[in-house]
Amino acid sequence: RQCLVRDHYRADTQSIGERLLHQTRVFLRTLLRVYNRNGRQTKSFHGNIVNKSNGRRLSINNQLIVDSKSRASIVGRLVSKWVSNSIAADIRRNATRQLLFKGPGLGLGLVGVCINNKGPSLLTEIDETEAKCQQIRSIFSTLFTNYQIKSEAAEPCLFDLNNLQFGNCIAKGCNAVVYDAKLKGNTNQFAVKMMFNYDAESxxxxxWKAMNKECITFNGNFSSNKELEIMLNTPNRQKLKPHPNIIEIKGVFADYVPSLPEAIELYPNALPLRLCDQGFGRNMTLFLVMKKYDMSLKTFLVERDLKTQTSLFLLSQLFEGISHLIKHKIVHRDIKTDNILLDLSSDPDFPWLVITDFGFCVNSLRIPLNSDEITRGGNRALMAPEIVCAEPGPFSYIDYSASDLWSCGTIAYEIxxxxxxxxxxxxxxxxxNNNYKEEHLPIMPPSTPKPIAALIFDILKRNPSERPHPKVAxxxxxxLLFFSRRNLMVFKTQIDRSEVYKSRKLLQWLRALATITLCQRNTMTGGRKLNAAEMKLRLMFLSEVKIEYLLPALSYISTEEKI
Structure with missing residues (x-):
């Protein structure tokens, strides 16, 4: 408080001095202009007019009279150095005034001196560490963007039934069926999802109005018809910013339901009457074109037992995808292993994961619950307890801020x-999920690292406010994937140290990881070269790294951590 008062009076004194100096200079400039006028007419100090005198001194009534040129010479010599108006002088004065009274230059300079001398500062050491993390993020965000463009570049294309050649059925659900397909005259494989349309007009x-949620990850054009495109791209259209762990829809179009292989056997009721006598479907429906993935997470888990590294790799991507949704206030509401797809092209032990099927999503973390008729989500078995137990009422709301994370916690057991x-x-x-107790949660398998077991226990807490942020998870x-054993031992043995100490150690590790990733031609880990999926995850991690998420995550690493 004393410092604020002292600064207030100091500012008032500076302001008064500045105004006094300014008014004095204005007065002297005015005086100089008066006596610098051209002409020989002179004035006595008593205001008497005197005739031309050719520069000689005259006197009237014993009063001294000086002509204008002489007076200008005398006054000019006295005040010219105080009222000089040269360009250089003006620049010097403006710079000094800006520095001393109006500009931030001196303040920033003093802050820099305080930081270098370890004196009092407006920034804490954790803030300084976060600022250095910002530099790492800025470097790797560009690298990550370029890496994605290079690895996933594809020419834009408008899809329709005329340029697609359908293959076999990949999967079928309650609301849609998925076929593999390719462009005619092209070998690129796609997956085409055909929605079941029972209600919307053809x-x-x-x-589009009835099924627009399915298109939330689509950022392209619906049609080559400009009028139709303007009509469909309404201001209310929801768009989700692309993310590597969220499915990318490459094309969307509406067309007549075709006669596809196994259609009558698999989904006769969804077909229109012109294709099946038992059909209840409309003639037209929505088609979504996506990249074809190798399999779903459900199939992957059935076929093999996962190594710990593979489980960590999958779980980190799942949490990254959920974090992206929460950041943009999107709730999936149907997280399950069927709606998670895997790309095994890099390495079967390190599959790339994407979240798909946004048919039940909402673009708000809180929605009113006025009646039981409001849809709460897709898979009831994996609904968070606050969703299942919510009671409808005129002022009731459902909080979805941590519901998708809870569903991921249940899937972690399967992973x-x-x-x-x-x-x-x-x-x-x-x-x-409506009445379980936290102490009844089963123990994770022995191969699970202890920090992950503690994390999953916190994620499955009944109170959503006690769950960690998806980015922390x-x-x-x-x-655990990128830390070396030596790094883990440092944090295990010094877990009780202050957050400042931990932030310094984290920054040292981040700099080392960033340097290795940037400078090594073939980045190695455990004596082997990183595959494309591992490199992609590392670049994504460095492009989004923040101390505010690393410090809470670090608290899960205890002295009993199992590597």
Missing amino acids: NAAAI FNAENPFYPNKSKKYLQ ASLCEM
């Missing part, structure tokens, strides 16, 4: 080769 505008405790199981007793998985 025109593009009505179909680490255990059964999902919330799925009905005839051989074992299962938990119900992703950061912990990535730290």
Whole structure:
């Protein structure tokens, strides 16, 4: 408080001095202009007019009279150095005034001196560390963007039924069926999702209005028809910024339902009457074109037992995708292993993961619950307890801010080769999301690292405010993937040290990781070269790294950590 008062009076004194100096200079300039006028007419000090005198001194009534040229010479010599108006002088004065009274230059200079001398500062050491992390983010965000453009570059294309050649059925659900397909005259493989349309009229505008949630990850054009494109791209259209762990829709179009292989056997009720006598579907529906992935996470988990590194790799990507959705206030509301797809092209032990099927999504973290008729989501077994237990009412709301994260916590059991405790199981007793107790949660398998087991326990807490942020969960998985054993031992043995100490150590590790990633031609880990998926995850981690997420993640690493 004393410092603020002292600064206030100091500012007032400077302002008064500045105004006094300014008024004095204005007065002297005015005086100089008066006596610098050309002409020989002179004035006595008593205001008497005197005739021309050719520069000689005259006197009237014993009063001294000086002509204008002489007076200008005398006054000019006295005040010219105080009122000089040269360009250089003006520049000097403006710079000094800006520095001393109006500009931030001196203040920033003093702040810099305080930081260098370890004196009092407006920034904490954690803030300084975060600023250095910002430099790392700025470098790797560009690298990551260029890496994605290079690896996933594809020419834009407008799809329709005329240029697509359909293959076999890949998967079928309650609301859609997926076929593999390719462009005619092209070998590129795609997956085409055909929605089941029972209600919307057979025109593009009505179909789009009824099924626009499915297109939330589509950022292109719907049609080459400009009028239709303007009509469909309304201001209310929801768009989700692209992310590597979110499915990218490459094309969307509305067309007549075709006769596809196995259609009558697999989904006869969804077909129109012109194709099937048992059909209840409309003639037109929505088609979504996506990249073809190798398999779903559900199939992948059935076919193999995962190594710990593979489980961490998948879980970190799942949390990254959920973090991106929460950042943009999108809630998926149907997270399950069927709606998670994998790309095994880089390495089967390090598959790339994407979240798909946004048919139940909403673009708000809180929605009103006025009645039981409001849809709460897709898979009831994996709904968070605050969603299942919410009571409808005139002022009731459903909080979805941590519901997708809770669903991921249940899937983590499956990723680490255990059964999902919330799925009905005839051989074992299962938990119900509306009344389970936290102490009844099953222990994670022995191969699970202890920090991950503690993280999953926190994620599955009934109170959503006690769950960690998805980015904290992703950061912990990535730290266990990228930290060396030596780095982990440092944090394990000094877990009780201050956050400032931890932030310094984290910054040292981040700089080392960034240097290795930038400078090594073939980045190695554990004596082997990183594959494309691992390199992509590392670049994504460095492009988004923040101390505010790393420090909470670090708290899960205890002295009993199992590497």
